[in-house]
Amino acid sequence: MRPVGYYLHHQGIGHWQRATALARRLRRPCVLLGTIPADQRARAPCPVLDLPDDAVRDPARHGDLAGVPGLHYAPLGHEGTRRRAAAIAGWIAARRPALLVVDVSVEVALLSRLCATPFLYVRLNGRREDPPHLAAFRAAEALIAPFPAPLESSGTPAWVLRKSVHTGFLAVPAPPATEGGGIVVVFGRGGGGGDGAALAAAARATPDHAWRVLGPVVPADAAPPVNLALLGWRADAQAILAGADLVIGGAGDGLVAEVAALGKRFLCLPEPRPFGEQAEKAARLAGLGAAVVRPAWPAAAAWPALLREAAALDPGRIAALHDPDALDRAAVFIDAAADRAEAYGP
Known part of the structure; x- marks a missing residue:
């Protein structure tokens, strides 16, 4: 054959x-x-x-x-x-x-x-x-x-x-979804990584939330707040995502597919890509009520209200986009x- x-x-x-x-x-x-x-x-x-x-x-x-x-x-x-x-x-x-x-x-x-x-x-x-x-x-x-x-x-x-x-x-089958894992931020291999200072500022502005970050962060804050953990690349990334209460990341195919499979509330920050790939996808997610979307990383003062907006999402909207x-x-x-x-x- x-x-x-x-x-x-x-x-x-x-x-x-x-x-x-x-x-x-x-x-x-x-x-x-x-x-x-x-x-x-x-x-x-x-x-x-x-x-x-x-x-x-x-x-x-x-x-x-x-x-x-x-x-x-x-x-x-x-x-x-x-x-x-x-x-x-x-x-x-x-x-x-x-x-x-x-x-x-x-x-x-x-x-x-x-x-x-x-x-x-x-x-x-x-x-x-x-x-x-x-x-x-x-x-x-x-x-x-x-x-x-x-x-x-x-x-x-x-x-x-x-x-x-x-x-x-x-996307590969996702593990069973759980909760209680706080906020998980994902930076993939195709982008420039996270801004350590901006992540630290967001975590300080929301001290009642635990933040965990998958992927590269540059530069890492020398003294990050206690509610921020920079995990880097992890072999158990899927399991960490499965336990998240909220996922924050770009609109790349892999992450959006995984968030949909897990039925997670999603704050989407589309990254610049040729032909508006991520921006177009993020706009459709927002139109379907499947994600909260912002065009760039928000200022520190915006995070408390933004997390309340994301918590009000119906996770069934994004889960409906998954076909096993x-x-x-x-x-x-x-x-x-x-x-x-x-x-x-x-």
Whole structure:
């Protein structure tokens, strides 16, 4: 049986979580393609093709990275980019995958098509009506929208919606939810981390609340208040979230999916992302009454009233966005798409 390739972007942790959860459920053999840290590769549920890094440290040396109308990222004279494209094309030629899932990269999607390989494109939130995205959307066999339909961005073209399958959140099963864990603030791998001074000021302004922080914080306060614990990266992060009374964090796919699965009250502080991805998602959450949303970290004096507002949320609103069968249905859809794609020939 010909395999499915799954290309995953390196930004943040959500792409990795989605890819590995789906790979465990696919009927076909799956190979993950991406620039993946060694500790993650060791935990992969299937073979991994580790790709050369194509990050540009000095844009002035490599021309206008977004200067080609049909592409988002096209550095000139970059050896990592050359080797990366060659590795993907070589793997396609050698393994002849039935299908490539692209999560996400316009350039990899179009490379797949140039290598005579059909692809499914993972379409994230946000206003993605620019020429590169539209080219990838048109060339795709179908579009996977890894979020529930109520979070669809306003203004998405009708033809894009018709080509899209809203799978629901593609997140690993959450542990049983409990309470009594106070406030849990989450800073993911895709952002700049938390501001230690701002966290300390918020905790001091709300002394009756226990604050725990997952993820990087810079700089850490030398003398944090007694009700603030900086936990860093934790292997038991899911369990800590499961016990939270309130979760505070950005609008990344992974965190929103986990908060929905746990049915937690959510204070959403969307982080800047291309195409307004997090801002669009946060606006939809607010419109559904599923979260309290603020555009940036609030001032210290605002926190007591803000915590009262968040405590008044109905957690059933965000819990209603969780579909426990989403991963299984998405895997069935990918396998079926691969079956159909084999009709194109070897």
